[in-house]
Amino acid sequence: MENGYLILETGEIFPGLLYGQTTENTIGEVVFNTSMTGYQEIMTDPSYAGQIIVFCYPLIGNYGMNPFDHESNDYYAKGIVTNEISQTPNHFKSNSSVGEILEKKDLPFLTGVDTRALVKTIRNRGTVKGIISKDKNVSFPNVSDPFYIKKVSTKTVITYENDGPHIVLMDFGCKKSILTYLLKRNCKVTVVPYHYTLEQIDKMYPDGVVLSNGPGNPMAMKKWLPDIKKISAAYPTLGICLGHQLIALAYGSQTKKLPYGHRGANHPVKELETGKVMMTSQNHGYVVVDETINGDLFSITYRHVNDGTVEGLSHRTLPIYTVQFHPEAHPGPQDTEFIFDQFIRILNGTTGVLSYAIQ
Numbered sequence: 001m002e003n004g005y006l007i008l009e010t011g012e013i014f015p016g017l018l019y020g021q022t023t024e025n026t027i028g029e030v031v032f033n034t035s036m037t038g039y040q041e042i043m044t045d046p047s048y049a050g051q052i053i054v055f056c057y058p059l060i061g062n063y064g065m066n067p068f069d070h071e072s073n074d075y076y077a078k079g080i081v082t083n084e085i086s087q088t089p090n091h092f093k094s095n096s097s098v099g100e101i102l103e104k105k106d107l108p109f110l111t112g113v114d115t116r117a118l119v120k121t122i123r124n125r126g127t128v129k130g131i132i133s134k135d136k137n138v139s140f141p142n143v144s145d146p147f148y149i150k151k152v153s154t155k156t157v158i159t160y161e162n163d164g165p166h167i168v169l170m171d172f173g174c175k176k177s178i179l180t181y182l183l184k185r186n187c188k189v190t191v192v193p194y195h196y197t198l199e200q201i202d203k204m205y206p207d208g209v210v211l212s213n214g215p216g217n218p219m220a221m222k223k224w225l226p227d228i229k230k231i232s233a234a235y236p237t238l239g240i241c242l243g244h245q246l247i248a249l250a251y252g253s254q255t256k257k258l259p260y261g262h263r264g265a266n267h268p269v270k271e272l273e274t275g276k277v278m279m280t281s282q283n284h285g286y287v288v289v290d291e292t293i294n295g296d297l298f299s300i301t302y303r304h305v306n307d308g309t310v311e312g313l314s315h316r317t318l319p320i321y322t323v324q325f326h327p328e329a330h331p332g333p334q335d336t337e338f339i340f341d342q343f344i345r346i347l348n349g350t351t352g353v354l355s356y357a358i359q
């Protein structure tokens with residue numbers, strides 16, 4: 001542990017104590033998450049690839065880390081920033097502390113930071129790039145983002161046998177909980193790489209397709225949007241987070257970057273058909289632009305209560321459903337877990353439509 005800094009490209013410098021086996025300066029988009037718990041799931045969510053995660057909640061690690069709550073097998077974020085890290089975690093499932101885990105990784109971990117001031121800065125400036133370094137006087141290299149989806153997606157096809165409907169899960173950086181929620185509902189699941197085409201998927205004879213969450217700008221998938229359109233037109237499809245954005249783009253809508261994203265476990269969304277408000281888990285920096293949605297093709301099913309942004313779409317004639325939030329939670333409230341049940345009822349032919357919105 002030694003002195004370290006988070007240096008923002010806008011000039012602000014936040015001192016702290018640096019953990020982790022890191023020799024080089026790490027650069028990433030600095031984003032904040034407002035969840036009070038769920039740090040293990042957040043740190044292992046592949047959607048954070050390339051980003052430096054700032055935890056708003058001041059004490060992280062007080063229930064330790066355990067062998068069960070990982071959302072993937074690695075840590076894809078570029079760095080972690082906290083105010084205080086618990087040295088004395090306590091939970092019956094815990095087998096190590098956050099510090100013990102992160103110290104062994106090549107993942108810079110800065111603690112002792114005034115995260116309240118940092119979050120206020122990001123809220124004022126909008127999402128900014130930052131560098132975690134031992135040296136205050138660093139300059140920002142002019143590098144463009146790599147294609148993180150390729151890095152986090154599965155390299156091979158993996159099948160999980162089960163008796164229920166067969167789902168092809170397109171992996172753009174899928175959280176483990178999406179898979180476990182489908183398996184829990186008895187689905188047979190075949191996980192396929194991000195670039196799979198309709199022809200390849202046809203050979204698997206699925207009943208439905210789920211498009212996962214994933215990192216970065218959804219436009220990084222531009223080349224594959226025609227394939228995604230064909231796949232969604234051929235099979236009942238559920239798109240989650242990045243999956244939602246990809247469906248919207250495939251059908252001609254546009255996405256834009258939010259000032260500082262939605263990342264937390266208490267984001268209220270309204271189901272427009274019923275007026276019901278549900279608490280959701282969210283982690284996204286981009287949204288589908290309202291005015292670019294073709295109303296003849298899609299209805300808007302959910303909206304964020306705080307800023308009114310689009311949180312869900314439903315195709316008017318095809319069984320295509322998308323949500324910007326995370327019905328698989330982990331971390332966060334499980335209020336919207338029913339999205340999986342509704343989708344599976346459609347696959348089983350026991351209901352015709354998921355939900356049609358009143359716009």
Ligand SMILES: NC(=O)CC[C@H](N)C(=O)O
Pocket residue numbers: 047212213214215216217218240241242243283284285286287
């Ligand atoms: N969790 C996700 O799938 C995130 C989607 C996309 N990378 C965004 O930030 O908006």
